[in-house]
Amino acid sequence: MERAKILVIDDEQIMRDGCTRILTKNGWEVLTAENGKQGLAHLQSHSGETDVILLDLMMPGMSGMEVLEQIRTNYPDLLVIVITGYATVESAVEAMKKGAYDFIPKPFTPDQLRIVVRRALEKRTLQKEAEFLRRERERSLRDIATEKSKLKTIINCMGDGVLVCDREGCIVLSNPAASRLLKIPEESLIGNYVSQCPLNPELLRTIEESLNVKDRNYISISQELSVGETGETFLRAHTAPVRNDLGETIGSVTVLQDISHLKELDKMKSEFIAMVAHELRAPLAAVEQQLTVILNRMAGEVTEKQEQLLSRAKERTKGLLDLIRDLLDLSKIEAGKMIQYKEPLTLREVIEKVVELMRTEAEQKKVDLQFFPPAQNPIVHADRSGMEGVFTNLISNAIKYTPEGGRVRITLNEEGGFAKVTVSDTGIGIKKEDLQRIFDKFYRVKTPQTRQIVGTGLGLSIVKSIIDAHLGSISVESEEGKGTTFTVLLPKETGTDFHPC
Amino acid sequence: MPKKILIVDDDPDLVEAVSMILESKNYEVAAAYGGIEGLQKAKTENPDLIVLDVMMPDKDGYAVCKELKADPELRKIPVLLLTAVVSKIATTRYTQAAGLETEADDYIDKPVEPEVLVRRIETLLSK
16 A cells, blocks of 8 residues: 555644654654645645544634534545544544544654554555445446446347247347247247247257256257248257356257258259259169169070179169269258158167168178167157168178178167267277268278278268257267277157156 | 060160060060050050159159059059169158058169069069
8 A cells, every 4th residue: 555644734833743753753644734724725635645634623713623524524535533632522522523533632642643543544444445345346337237238239239049048948038130030029038938939849849958958068959940830941059058157057048040041052952962863863773774684684695704794884883873872862861851750769679670680791791790788778759760771871881891700889878868879890990080071971981991892981971960960969989900989979858768867 | 374564664775674574574564655655555555563663754653653543443453663762771761651652552673683573573463
């Protein structure tokens, strides 16, 4: 703290000098005035700079009592210590009543003076700190108010829709874009429970799920919605739970984006691919059909050499047809036509069926294929054939890329709100630099070991599209030469299979 | 007397190849190169079974099948749909759903393996 300033108002020179001497020794700065008028004039020009006033009550001209009254009126914060001459206790009491902080009767010793002044200065320090804190609080309240209004303006100006729900699922905040995108008037959103709003049922499900989820690893869910009477508007919704510092869910936030134009482009692209694929497929199918007829000796005898050449030609057309079929699958998934039959599914049954189908392929390659069924039996809300496709693809890949004598293991577990499936093999593995790209369309790892393996490079991207359409996730870990593990997480069907932890 | 099979497909090369498969198994074959012609020949040729392509420009296989099954005379003829919309993933539901909708008696993917085609035809004819 800066040097404290004390103003001494006394008509006696000897008192002024005495006080100055005593107080300066303590490191305080002392200013003096010969009478009330001078004192008040000093305060007027240096009001903020004075901390404590020592005021003599008995002065010619303006009396100390009068000076005190003026100081209390004009500078209520200043602390005044009155010096009472030989006078009685009454004048000290009167001064205290008028708002003096303390008094000191004459004669006093230097120590007495110091004690009284120090006490006053300590009080002054506390006063200043309190004042500082009060201002600080005022400012932060103002800041919060400004911040709030700034945030509100930002949210209201956003092109993306925002919906915020509290713990009970009541909508506490929504912006004009949310009303526009969801085609629901604002008054039907704010203050209403999500379950009572005319919300898209899939979005409602996700919001309720994010409010009820116990798993702290659950971060957010992205989904595509179609809204409007004819489903003409497509939205992408990101929903995330809001947690307090204890990790408890206290609400949820949903951000909505209009992706209609992207969907439109995507649809055109998918239709184009589908059209091209069909156009390519028809002549190729005819060529393969002709080759089949010749190879089956239905158009006359065939020499051994001719058979060899035609068989190879048939292999090539088959490869092309596979590629086209994958393209068609992909365009169907992207057009949203493939995942249409979602129902509660027991993953265990789906996987058991796929494993049975794959057993012959595994036995032919002398690969040990095993499924470890779970203790729990997670149920997911999914398209059966989509799920069959996912696991057929992953397991058949694992067998394909695992050399003779290797192992392929499939596990099924529950992890939080998810069913978790792993497919691991002891195969050739995937290089680090390839790992990030294996879910890309048409990406194939080319090495001497994989050259013999037939494929289109579309399988894993189809798998990922299907899993995405189920709001799940797929990840991969691999070590070159040691093997690969794919992990699939699918959200469990809520409500039907609830295990409290 | 050999059974008569009507092949309906707009692709003449495919009609020829399928005809050769069926003729080699001693079936009598009639051909139509479009949906409308297919419906006419179903009446005039009096076939025991129809192999019907799905994707045709004038009238597609679903529409042809619907008309056949709505006709009190023709509805008894088994229809084997030739589909090109196959997919390894999700074969089951898609094609089954499509087949059921069209009331076709069976379906088979193009290109066909001779033994498979013949086996399916025999099954349908023996019903």
